[in-house]
Amino acid sequence: MYIVRMDKNRNYEEAKLQMRKGMLEFCTLLIISRGEVYASDILKELKKADLIVVEGTLYPLLSRLKSDGLLDYDWKESSAGPPRKYYTLTANGKEKLSQLKTTWKSLVESINTLIRT
Amino acid sequence: MYIVRMDKNRNYEEAKLQMRKGMLEFCTLLIISRGEVYASDILKELKKADLIVVEGTLYPLLSRLKSDGLLDYDWKESSAGPPRKYYTLTANGKEKLSQLKTTWKSLVESINTLIRT
DNA sequence: GATAGTACCTTGTCGCACAAGGTACCGTGT
DNA sequence: ACACGGTACCTTGTGCGACAAGGTACTATC
Known part of the structure; x- marks a missing residue:
């Protein structure tokens, strides 16, 4: 006898309609898509985009994305x-990112319409 | 003897750097700025912008904005x-909204740059 | 005077962003 | 050899807020 958990907040079909919640996730995927990076790189990029994030936010996020199968990682040695x-x-992850890009564009469209009206 | 609460999450100076958290707030202010509306109107508009919101989210938000001095309301009778x-x-509220508009534009700019790179 | 429709609001749950603190690896200086 | 400063990873505890679900109250219609 198994108990089926719906796991509401990991439901990526609905995530489409909750972009505001996924901003950070979106940007993180975006940054990783541009080339292999490690946590500190990501932090730097996010700050450049005025999305203040601290380690305590980013590491759990990366773990979540990993266990959702959107990310993978390799250990590499550092010179220092x-x-x-x-x-x-x-x-x-690529698939997901491309969905999020579409959602992002339409969200920007909607809000710009609101602003102009 | 008074205890001074910092009330971290109502700190509007920092809110500038946390736009993602304020999306819903931003859109709500935006909608209200376009003319007198009541809760159901706002819900309808938010849904049009693909920002799914339910009553249980909106009412507390409106109360917060009211007690922060960004909103005011008048009771009006309905025909039905x-x-x-x-x-x-x-x-x-107008002041705040105009700040948020600026922040929004620069956020869109940043993310579009990320997308293009 | 019950029902249907509308509108406002509250309660309880859960995920997440954050602050703060912890572990561990590496090279350099003494 | 070992203490340190720098780097990088991760965890714990707290509080807020989005949501689902349920509740109150007013109006008109049958």
Whole structure:
């Protein structure tokens, strides 16, 4: 006898309609899609985009994305310091990102319409 | 002897750097700025913009904005049904909205740059 | 005076962003 | 050899807010 959990907040079909919640996720995927990066790189990029994030936010997010199968990582040694986790998008991650891009565009469209009216 | 609460999450100076959290707030202010509306009107408009919201989300939000001095309301009778609360922006609300518009534009800029790169 | 429609609001749950703190690896200086 | 400063990973505890579900109250119609 199994109990089926709906896992509401990981429902990616509905995520389409909740873009505001996924901003950070979207940007993170976006940054990773541009090339292998590790956590500190991502933090730097997010800050450039005025999306303030701290480690305590980013690491759990990366773990979530990993366990959702959107990300993968490889350990690579650093010339100075401990090894780093370099993240890449999986096929699912790319798929997801492309959906999010579409949603993003239509959200921007909608809000710009609101602003102009 | 008073205890001073910092009330972290109502700090509107920092809100500039946390746009993603304020999407819903932003859109709500935007909608109200276009003319007197009541809750159901706002819900309809938000849904048009693909920002799914339910009553249980909107009412507390409106109360928060009211107690922050960004909104005001007047009771008006309806031709059919109970009276309605029609919301308007206060001076502070207009000020806040104009800040948020600026932040929104620069956020869109940043993300579009990320997308293009 | 029941029902249907509209409108406002509250309660309980859960995920997430954050602050703060913790572990571990590496090279350099003494 | 070992203490340190720098880097990188991760966890724990707190509070807010989005949501689902349920509740109150007013109006008109049958």
